[in-house]
Amino acid sequence: MTESQYWQVILTVIQTVILFVGLAATFFTLHRHHKDSKALATINLIIHQRSNDKLNKAIDLMSKLANQKTDFSDLSEYFKNKDSEECNALKTVLNFREFVAVGINNDSIDEHIYKDAYYSTVLRDWKYLKNTIYAIRDSSTGFPTAFQEFEKLVLRWQRHPLKKKI
Known part of the structure; x- marks a missing residue:
């Protein structure tokens, strides 16, 4: 393997790691947003129920x-x-x-x-x-x-x- 090919492999691995880190961060953010939205909706329901x-x-x-x-x-x-x-x-x-x-x-x-x-x-x-x-x-x-x-x-x-x- 030439030095050029070696660096291409290293860059490909780094790009793949960055891609998966980005995907994991996106998944975590969406999951957190869903959980926060559900909690807010529940609190609104409780407030509505208590004042109904x-x-x-x-x-x-x-x-x-x-x-x-x-x-x-x-x-x-x-x-x-x-x-x-x-x-x-x-x-x-x-x-x-x-x-x-x-x-x-x-x-x-x-x-x-x-x-x-x-x-x-x-x-x-x-x-x-x-x-x-x-x-x-x-x-x-x-x-x-x-x-x-x-x-x-x-x-x-x-x-x-x-x-x-x-």
Whole structure:
């Protein structure tokens, strides 16, 4: 190998290393941007959720209805009157919990941030609503997969509970 060929090989190796370092930096930057965007979207969701009067009133009513029952019985009886305040409140809470669960399960919402903020609330709502969800699935309405993302999220959180950080 001549000295000229030797330097061509060295330059080719250096160019290849620089190319791969650049690709790695680009990948890292894109990954970091995605993670930061997801965290920001999650924080915005939390802020929206905390200031959403309709949702908060629906959660309060759902809690009241559930606490009036024994062993958090099925609340699906309130779906008989589609225009009732109770029906609308239950649908609001169920649909919101499903929306968030879909976002988390599809990696659009940062699970760790949301879990830190709403772990107890989500598990409480599942306790209040699981019999209702099972009744919706078993009914003749034809919704065998209703709120399955919410259930999937709760089951994962129950297997991996929030750890004490203090």
